Amino acid sequence: MAEADNDHVSPFAPLMVELARMRNRTLKSAIDDVDQVIELLTNAREQIAQEQDATRTGMAMMTLQNPVKARFERITTDLKDVTKAQKSFGKALDKALPHRELPMETDAMADHPRLINRAIAMHLLREGQFSVASTFLKEATDHPPGREAHTISQTDEDGDDDMESEDDLEDEMAGLHSEHLQNKFAEMYSILSQLKDHNLLPAINWAHANGVHLEARGSTLEFELIKLQYVWLFKGPSVNGLPDDPATNGLGGAINYARQNFPRFQNRHLLEIQQLSSAVVFAPNLAKSPYSHIFETESAFEDVAMSFTREFCSLLGLSAESPLYIAVTAGSIALPRLIKYTTYMREKKTEWTTENELAFATPLPEFMIYHPIFVCPHTCMVMLLITAHCHIGQDGLAFIRLE
Numbered sequence: 001m002a003e004a005d006n007d008h009v010s011p012f013a014p015l016m017v018e019l020a021r022m023r024n025r026t027l028k029s030a031i032d033d034v035d036q037v038i039e040l041l042t043n044a045r046e047q048i049a050q051e052q053d054a055t056r057t058g059m060a061m062m063t064l065q066n067p068v069k070a071r072f073e074r075i076t077t078d079l080k081d082v083t084k085a086q087k088s089f090g091k092a093l094d095k096a097l098p099h100r101e102l103p104m105e106t107d108a109m110a111d112h113p114r115l116i117n118r119a120i121a122m123h124l125l126r127e128g129q130f131s132v133a134s135t136f137l138k139e140a141t142d143h144p145p146g147r148e149a150h151t152i153s154q155t156d157e158d159g160d161d162d163m164e165s166e167d168d169l170e171d172e173m174a175g176l177h178s179e180h181l182q183n184k185f186a187e188m189y190s191i192l193s194q195l196k197d198h199n200l201l202p203a204i205n206w207a208h209a210n211g212v213h214l215e216a217r218g219s220t221l222e223f224e225l226i227k228l229q230y231v232w233l234f235k236g237p238s239v240n241g242l243p244d245d246p247a248t249n250g251l252g253g254a255i256n257y258a259r260q261n262f263p264r265f266q267n268r269h270l271l272e273i274q275q276l277s278s279a280v281v282f283a284p285n286l287a288k289s290p291y292s293h294i295f296e297t298e299s300a301f302e303d304v305a306m307s308f309t310r311e312f313c314s315l316l317g318l319s320a321e322s323p324l325y326i327a328v329t330a331g332s333i334a335l336p337r338l339i340k341y342t343t344y345m346r347e348k349k350t351e352w353t354t355e356n357e358l359a360f361a362t363p364l365p366e367f368m369i370y371h372p373i374f375v376c377p378h379t380c381m382v383m384l385l386i387t388a389h390c391h392i393g394q395d396g397l398a399f400i401r402l403e
Contacts, residue, residue, distance in 0.1 A: 018085075018092040025085035030078035037071045040064060100339050114144075123324040126313075128189045130182050181316075188312045195305045198240065200229045203308055213315055221304075221311045223265045223272075228304055230254050230261075230276060231295050234283075251283050326368060334362040 044064045051057050109116055117140045124133035187206075194202045207214060207222035214221055234254040237244040246252040262273045275291055282289030310320035341360055345351065 012096055015089075015092045015096040018089040022085040022089045025082045027078070027082060030075050030082070033071050033075045033078065037068055037075075040067055040071070100343075119324045119327075122318075123322045125181060125185050126318075126322050128185060130186065133182070184316060188309065191308065191312075192305055195301055195308065198232065198301055200225055200232065200304075203304070204229065206312075207308075210315060214311060217311070217314065219311050220269070221307050223269050224304055224307060226257075226261045226265070227272065227276065228297070228300055230258055231297060231300070233257055234279070234295065235297070251280065255280065330362070330364055330368055333364060337362065 041064075044060055047060050048057050051060065117136075121133055121137050121140070124130075124136060191202045191206055194200075204222070204225045207225055211222055231254075232240050233242070233249055234251060236250040240249070242249045244250070247256060258273075258277065262276075266273055275294060279286065279289060279291040279294065282291060286292060286295060306320075313320050337360055
C-alpha cells in the first residue's frame with residue numbers, strides 16, 4: 001500500500017487549475033459595465049431635463065437604446081463566464097473529493113460523552129468564547145448524558161486504570177463553570193491583545209507577579225519580555241510610537257530601563273545582557289553592527305506572545321494547544337488514509353486484529369509527535385536513534401547489527 005501511495009497522482013492538481021480559472025473570472029467586468037450603464041442613464045436624464053424640444057428628447061432616447069443594450073449583453077456574458085467557472089470548479093471539487101462513507105465501525109469515545117463535553121467546554125474557554133462556554137456547560141449540566149458503562153477494572157483504552165471516575169468528571173465540569181477559570185482566560189486574552197498592539201507592560205507585570213512559579217519551571221519568559229521592551233525602547237519614537245521623552249524612550253530610555261531591570265537577571269543571562277549593552281556603541285549604525293540580529297522585531301512580538309500563552313496555560317496545569325484542536329487536526333490528517341485502508345480491507349475481506357494499534361503510519365507534523373524519552377543507565381556513550389524513540393549505547397547498536 002505504501003508503494004501505491006507514492007505512485008498515486010494527487011487529485012488536487014486539476015482542482016488547482018480550476019481554482020485559478022475561477023479566481024480570474026471575477027465580477028469586476030460586470031461591475032464596470034453596470035457603472036457605465038448608470039453613467040449613460042444619468043447623462044441622458046440630465047440632457048432630457050435641460051431639453052425643451054420633444055423631438056430632440058426622443059432622439060436622445062433612441063441614441064441611448066443601443067449603448068445600454070450592448071452593455072446589458074456584456075453584463076450577461078460576464079455573469080455567464082463567472083457562473084461557468086464556478087460550476088467547473090464545483091465539478092472538479094466533487095471529483096477530487098468524492099463523498100465516501102466514513103469509517104464508523106469503531107468509536108473509542110462513544111462511551112465517554114462527559115470527556116467529550118469537558119474537552120469542548122475547555123476549548124471554548126481557551127478560545128475566549130466565555131458566553132458560549134457558559135451556555136454549553138449549563139445545558140450539559142441540565143441534560144447530562146447517561147452514565148457510561150465501565151468494566152469492573154475501570155481500564156481505559158490504553159489498558160491503564162487511570163480513567164477518571166464519574167464523580168471526578170462532574171467535579172471538573174463544575175470547575176469549568178466557575179468564574180475563576182473564566183477570569184483567568186479573560187486576563188490572558190487581555191494581555192495578548194496588548195501584545196498585539198506592541199504594549200509589553202501588562203505581560204511584564206504578569207510575569208513579574210508569577211516570577212516564583214516561572215522560575216521554578218525554568219522559564220525565561222520574564223527576561224524575554226524585558227529584553228524585547230529594551231529593544232523596543234532602543235528603536236525610538238519613530239518606530240515604537242511612544243512619547244518622545246529622552247528619559248523613557250529612545251537610546252536614553254533604553255539605558256535607564258536596562259539599569260532598572262537587567263541586574264536581577266545577570267546570573268542566568270549575563271551574555272545576552274552584555275550583547276544588549278554593547279549595542280549602544282553601534283546605535284548610529286545598528287543595522288551593520290554584530291548585534292543587528294538581536295534588534296529585529298519582525299516576528300519578536302508573535303514569538304513572545306506564543307511563549308506567554310504557553311507559560312500562562314502551564315501555570316493553569318494546561319497544555320499550550322487545545323487538546324480538542326490537536327485531536328481534530330490529527331484526525332482530519334489521518335482520515336483520508338483511514339478511509340482508503342478501510343475500503344481496501346473490505347475489498348480483501350480481511351480485518352486488523354491487533355487492538356489499540358493502527359495498521360498504518362499517520363504523517364503528522366512534528367509538533368504533534370510526542371515521543372517518550374528513555375534514558376539507558378549505561379556507562380558507555382549513548383546515542384539517539386533516528387526514530388527519536390529511545391537512546392542506545394554504541395556497543396548495543398553494534399550487537400544489533402551483528403544479529
